Amino acid sequence: MSPGQPLPLSLEDPAPLLRWLDGTGPEPERLEFLALARNWVHTAIAKTRRIRPEVDEAWGRMLQLARDIATPEHQETRSALLQHLMADGRLTVDDLAHKWIDQLVSDITQVESVSRTLAERLVPQEELEDTRHTIRYVLVELLRNTVQHSLDPRGGLVSADLSVFEGNRQMVQVTVADAGIGIPESLRTLHPSAANPRVALERALWPHISGTFEEGLTGTAQNAGMGLFFIAEMAKLTGGTLLIATRGATLVLTGSSDGISAPTLRFIDPQGTGYPGTLVVFELPVGSVVDYPELIETIKDRAKARTPQRATHRWLRFDPAPAAAAAFEIRSRAEDTAKATALARDELVPRIVRREPVLLDFAGLDIVTQSYLHSLLYEPLRLAWALRTPIYVTNVAPAVRSTLDLLENYALAG
Ligand SMILES: Nc1ncnc2c1ncn2[C@@H]1O[C@H](COP(=O)(O)OP(=O)(O)O)[C@@H](O)[C@H]1O
Ligand SMILES: [Mg+2]
Incomplete structure (x- = not known):
């Protein structure tokens, strides 16, 4: 492969690499080029090694070539390679x-x-x-x-x-x-x-x-x-x-x-x-x-536009909770969907069933994924809606609020 020819390692042209890995195409010509590829190439290969022996074997050869290339005898190959990559304008x-x-x-x-x-x-x-x-x-x-x-x-x-x-x-x-x-x-x-x-x-x-x-x-x-x-x-x-x-x-x-x-x-x-x-x-x-909060807000609007609407009443409340509300902090459980599901099942749902107020405290959380909030609140919200019992939330960052709005919107829709 000479400078000017495409390398099998660009995101724009991933077919040569993918076809090798899925067994429908040939092994890349110059394996040592792969040693200098971006991480996605390595990760793609590394994950395939266990299930494709020929990839595993090629990986071994690639590592050897990468090691050899650092030695003085391979100075020429090394500079040719770097030149190629830089000429390509992709990598420095x-x-x-x-x-x-x-x-x-x-x-x-x-x-x-x-x-x-x-x-x-x-x-x-x-x-x-x-x-x-x-x-x-x-x-x-x-x-x-x-x-x-x-x-x-x-x-x-x-x-x-x-x-x-x-x-x-x-x-x-x-x-x-x-x-x-x-x-x-x-x-x-x-x-x-x-x-x-x-x-x-x-x-x-x-x-x-x-x-x-x-x-x-x-x-x-x-x-x-x-x-x-x-x-x-x-x-x-x-x-x-x-x-x-x-x-x-x-x-x-x-x-x-x-x-x-x-x-x-x-x-x-x-x-x-x-x-x-x-x-x-x-x-x-x-x-x-x-502006991350704005990014999330925009995506929320796009999702809403593609979701059937039913919610009119709001059972997620952002105003102060009654003093008697049982409070739960979310930060220590952040992004652990198993903990979220357990909190919903063991603490939130039983209280909502008894029509007792609950308060979720999002202090310290700037980022909460849609799927995490979903595990925490999808069922409690449907229940809150059915039993007309509000769920209070506090210390909610703007991006978290957008995601809560979206969840409330679709949780009651389908
Ligand atoms: N790594 C994966 N392996 C197999 N299936 C996947 C993978 N990632 C996503 N999917 C499929 O795509 C669907 C949509 O994923 P996503 O949008 O994250 O929604 P969710 O995870 O809530 O189902 C998943 O439900 C699953 O069927
Ligand atoms: Mg998912």
Whole structure:
């Protein structure tokens, strides 16, 4: 492969890598090039090793080549390689210093801390807090999906990197990969009309589409079907890129950075190009999110516009609770959906049934994912509505309030 020819490692042209990994295409010609690729390539390969012996063997050779290339005898190859990458305008030598170790997440209780730590390490600057919140939100939803839906017993592999492109434009990229059943299979039973993998994959991005309930409903106690919807809208609104490769189909969604041109969604050819599991890459220009609460508010409005409406009464109350209300703080349970479901079942529901007021305190939480609030409040809210008993909330940050509004809206709709 000579300079000028495309490398099998760009998000715009992921087919060569994906086709190798899903067993429909040849091994990449120059494996040592892969050693210098961005993290998503490594994560995609690493997660495939266990299930494809030939990939495992190639990975070993790749690591050896990467080690050899650091030795004086390979000086020439090394400079040719770097030249190639830089000529391509994609990577600078700086990139190589910005890699983070992959981490496996197989347990729902790890999701929050891994996401927070990774987001903080990637974007530590205080003035980039809104970018950091966005990254953390995406990681929580993606990791939760691998734990809940992939059926991969080893869970999801997560990685992140930061790259400096020409003109000092920084891109942050996060990747989550599993070797599980894939999105089409997960949706198959309850969504028979989405039998084609491309149709299933696109539909997974719609609000309220989930493998856990039928179309037309807005949720179960556990799921709202909103995780991928939020992530896709985030990519659209920030000029980011979202790649989802799963068994039988791959899509790339690119947002518009100028805020004028429309986002584009395309499937990767040839038909059937996928991934032996589910691979999701989310890339964002650093600093493109300047107002995280507003981003969430906009996505909430878009979701609302696509959800049947019924709520007229408001049973979530933002005004002061009666003194007798039993109070629960949420921060210590943040993003742990198992704890949220337990709190709902053991504390909130019994009190609402007895028509006693409850108060949820969101102090210290700037970011709460839609799917977490869903596990906490979907059932209590439906019950509160049926029994005409308000649920009080306090210390609610703006982005959390938008998400609560959205939840109340659809919880009573389907
Ligand atoms: N990693 C994955 N492996 C298998 N299926 C997945 C994966 N991620 C998402 N899905 C499928 O896509 C659906 C939509 O995901 P999402 O929008 O996050 O909603 P939810 O998780 O609430 O169901 C899931 O219900 C599941 O059927
Ligand atoms: Mg989800």
